[in-house]
Amino acid sequence: MQYFPPALEKLTEQFAKLPGIGSKSAQRLAFYVLSMQDSEAEDFANAIVTAKRAVTCCPVCQNLTQGDGPCGICASPKRDHTVVCVVAEPKDVVAFERMREYNGLYHVLHGVISPMNHVGPDDLKIRELVQRVTQGTLQEVIMATNPDTEGEATAMYLSRLLKPFGVKITRLAYGIPVGGHLEYADDATLMRALEGRREM
């Protein structure tokens, strides 16, 4: 039985579709929208439609961008166009950019290979990466997928796929995180840190 006006119920349903929003939260959000100014609610609605329409993938690196043509990073003459960092998600690009140390390009896969979730190589932007490698300007491809099972498998898959093109393929270092405590480090991380030890 519907206890609220249909338009309110419908808005609640829409909010409930969002990830991490349960029916109680959805109701609270719908009520909040009712309490907004008319103009605020319209701004919100417009932001949804505009984001959906205006945000596209860069034809080169597949990162999110706005407008036609390559994104700001791909188009910048200041960046090193011989190195590409392969990441799973646009959020990972943000993590690298925040560091302000990396000056190469990116390639966003938009996911990782995950048979459990029915995501195969064809569902990712792998074809586009191969195309970039075959163009010959790239000298190094840095695999920067997450250090979990699926990220690992994806990095391994790509490294085997790209090696025949004669490009240098690297993987981010594993080890204990800066500021971390040895006593809390898990065995796998500690083992990798030991394996990857460097002379000082």
Next chain:
Amino acid sequence: MQYFPPALEKLTEQFAKLPGIGSKSAQRLAFYVLSMQDSEAEDFANAIVTAKRAVTCCPVCQNLTQGDGPCGICASPKRDHTVVCVVAEPKDVVAFERMREYNGLYHVLHGVISPMNHVGPDDLKIRELVQRVTQGTLQEVIMATNPDTEGEATAMYLSRLLKPFGVKITRLAYGIPVGGHLEYADDATLMRALEGRREM
């Protein structure tokens, strides 16, 4: 510095304005919108604008409704039009309706008197309630605001305001909740339960 396309940042900001949604959640929701079908995103945007436009307050009970004229409850000839239950929020009407035992009308105040939050009697739908009482058809007004300080104060204020009109004013019973445990009941509740004891 903006790391994402402006339209995406803007949508994230809009989500971050919602209550209980922090910046990380807002970003997650904005990304989810990007992953929606075009039609889904438009439905979502439309639901916001439609809810804001179509949902109004019933001119009689002030509960949320859609369309002009009194709401379904106020217009129903099956309901007892001599009893009105005064609640703070539309959600409270839902709690009563879910019970399926109450057959009277409602009056939604849209808040409680709260000097801390600068909400005075004039900010609530109290004038409309007084108007209903002066019309003379009401025989009983049930105060069903929450049993907390502000709900209590509001009930007290209204009862003093309405008594001169010769209408019967009642308050929901206090006591131990059904299924509750005496050992966990707080002192105030237990005291009220004792005070309100009835012969069996």
